[in-house]
Amino acid sequence: MTKHSALWQPIELGPVSVKNRIVVTAHALMYGDKDNLMTQQSIDYYEERAKGGAGLILTEAQAVHATSRGLGYRTHQGWKTDVIPVYERLAEAVHRHGAKIFVDLSHFGVEDYNGMFLDNWRALWSPSGLPSTTYGEIGRAMTRKDIDELIAGFGRSARNARVAGIDGAEVHAAHGYLLCSFLSPLTNRRTDEYGGSTENRCRIVRECAEAVRREGGPDFAVGVRLSLIEYTPGGIDEAEGEKIAKNLADSGLFDYFSISAGNASTFDRVVSPMSIPGAPLVELASRAKKVVGNLPVVTANGITELSVAEQIVTSGDADLVAMTRAHIADPFLIEKAQNGREDEIRHCVRANQGCIGRMSKGWELTCTQNPAAGREKTLGSASFRPASTPRKVLVIGGGPAGMRAAESAASRGHEVVLMERGDRLGGQIRYAAKLTTRGRWSVMIEDMERMLDKFKVDVRLNTTADVDSVRAVGADHVILATGSTWRTDGFSASVAARPSIPGWDGIRVLDPIEAIENPAACGNSVVIVDDTGEYLALGLAELLATKGKKVEVVSSKLFLGDNTLFNLDVGHLYPRLYALGVTLTPQHIVGEVNSNGVVINRIWDGAARVIPADSLVTVMLRDSDTTLLPVLEAQFDVTSVGDCLAPRRVDEAIYEGEMAGRGI
Structure with missing residues (x-):
């Protein structure tokens, strides 16, 4: 019997047959052109994953209305008829390898970039005029006319996909985007037919799906992506998530459910970092299966091993498994496994550096493990x-x-x-x-x-x-x-005019590797100086604190570990550090070392404080x-x-x- 045989079984998603149980879900690539259309770079990226064996591929978000622009020209506009020829090339490229391709139909609502370009200023749409948790901008409550335009946009976008030969569409009602914000009791405070009860809050999703179903036609699959829980007080909890899923399943509009979690303020639950081990959302998919009847359910997030995916399917927790970051790292993981070459698979390490970390900055997606990601034309399999x-x-x-x-x-x-x-x-x-x-x-x-x-x-x-x-x-x-x-001479990028810190030779100084290898050499009280903003200084602080040491991390940056914000680790790392008693001191530099300890100065006014310490660890410059x-x-x-x-x-x-x- 073929290894992982449960994963290679076909499955019907309404009118569409998918050849196996592995899905590449929607994720931002940032390869769009100046007309907000998908580019050949995107098509090459998707084709490589189809060539490698993926059964179902979702495009990145295709905005259904001009009011959803995302990162300027990088966000695709699915409502434009100009997209049809691009979709035709995409469908042809994916279909030649036996995979199916669905579009992800989205509207970002207030979780959007407004004003990136001078001709792009607009009032952002929201259910109730509440602010974005990401950018702080206050949206305007949608009128009935706005809602009608949104519904029409979903239909128009589905029609564009259908006439181009795309196989289906997923209505994106998760992750704090516009439809999710209607579903959430936290962000939907409306008193009309679109607010209040679960039935009313689901209404707009059903009406958008009706438009997709109508314009997509009988051979076009329609799915929905849901955050079954938002992990936010007052938001969608598991009980409410199940009620939402049942309401939408009972509508008969959907061929499958893609179960996720989180919103814009809990996006670490969507693309979990190393701090969250395992496959944390499988239990949510299992809960959803109990309420959506016989409809297939997709689970996602953090699944990097085919053995784990197989266990999920055979246990009945989900019918399909998303291995999205796994396919960024190795688009041929299925082909390798099916041909007895599983030991050649490159595994996603969940560092979130090349994918979500770059996307969060508006940069094009690549991958730590796989430099061919986004460079398929020059570095992909056909280039060998x-x-x-x-x-x-x-x-x-x-x-x-x-x-x-x-x-x-x-x-x-x-x-x-x-x-x-x-x-x-x-x-x-x-x-x-x-x-x-x-x-x-x-x-x-x-x-x-x-x-x-x-x-x-x-x-x-x-x-x-x-x-x-x-x-x-x-x-x-x-x-x-x-x-x-690593340099241990006290030269700092943040105080570049000073060759070294006075008194530096009066204290034991270690580089990060020495501290990791020999924590005992740090003594009982340690000051870590960080110039990088990366995970290392804070991760080292955690390591030393778990060994009972008193640790303070000092940096001239506005806050410690600023890059951990982009790879989604910050919300997990900071609580662990505070629980261990680590002191985090941003906006300071080391001024000198004297007999009393390490003297740090606030960068704004020079105000000084002395930290008694046995050692300094320098996470600063490298030669x-x-x-x-x-x-x-x-x-x-x-x-x-x-x-x-x-x-x-x-x-x-x-x-x-x-x-x-x-x-x-």
Whole structure:
């Protein structure tokens, strides 16, 4: 019997047959053009996932009315007839691989960007004139005319999709978007037929679905996406969510239910970060199945393993399983599993850096593990080319950049040697994986180690490269991936005019790796200085605090760990830190170290405070390790990648490793 056979069974979603139980749900790509239309870049992205075996793919949000513009030109407008030729190309691309494609029909309501462009200012639509929880802008309560326009927009958008050959549509009534805000008793305070009871609050969703059903026709599937719970006091709770689901199921308008959770203020429940383990929303899908009759139910969020997806289906908790981020990381995970190559799958680590973290900033989607995401035309499966002339390649450094460079080169037929001075591969990611809740970073290392083994890379651990050892390999090309080292000299990016902090040599100073490896060396009272705004300083504070140490984190930034806001970890990390007694002190710099301790100064007026401390841990600047570069460049063909080129995130390191291997 084929492994995971329960997942490969077809299922009927109304008039549409889907070949397996794996779904790629709607997620923002940010590849739109200046006319707010889907681009060929988007089509290439979706086709790659269809080619890899996904049964059902949902487009990113297709706005149903001109009042929903999202991130300016990046948000697609599904109501425009101009979209029909684009949809035709999309349907053809996805269908050629046996997958089905549905459009996600949405309106963002007040959870929208207003005024990004000068010709885009408008009053945002809402049920009751309440403000956005994301942007704070107060919307205006929709009139009956507005509601009629919205309903017509859903119908018009469905018609565009149907005539283009799209298979169905999902009415997006989740995540705090406009229809969800009508469903929620927290945001719907209306006293007309669209407010009050569950029946009334569901009315607008039913009427929008009626328009989609009417304009889509009998062969067009219609589903609905719901937040069964908002995780917000006064909002939709589980009991109310079940009542909503039953009301909509009893309408007979929907062919399936896609069950999610959360709203704009609890979006971490939609795209859970590493801080939330497992598949947290499966129980909600199971609850929904009990009230929607025989209608198929989709579950989503955090499901990265096919074995977990199979368990969900066989247990009856859901009929289909969304593996959306898993498909961003590896669009061919199904094809690999079905062909006995499951050990080649690249797994989503749920870092939320390339996907939701970039989308939150209005940037195009990519992926930490998969630099081909969004670059399918140049880096996708069709772009693979074996080396015309196999060469011998030496990679120096076994961090993510070096590992990916070695794999990329070896996969093309080159003979590759990888030298790593330590006793393990993984570089600084190995240390990140030791932080609380960060264990999934090790999954990325394990994925790459398996691929190095598959392509027979000659991995030499405990080997320090020098000119003689490089020459002995006899390489035609050298890839330098020697990484970076943390500075402990007190030089701060936030006080760049000062070469060092006075008295710095009067206290024990450690870099983050030293502190992770040997917490005892930090003493009992620790000050962590952070210039990065990343997870590391706060994750290190948590690690040290769990070992009983008194920890204070100091940063010149407006708040600590500002980038954790974008990857959705902040709402989980901060409570853990406060529960452990960690002191967070933003808007301060270290002014000096003296016999009383670490003196910090408020950046606005210089006001000083002394922190008694046994040690300082500097999460500040890093220096590229380029010691070998000049001497190697004089004798060999050399490419530098990753932190030794410039200290950045692992995303850039893996991308540059991939490109270096392709460039030989």
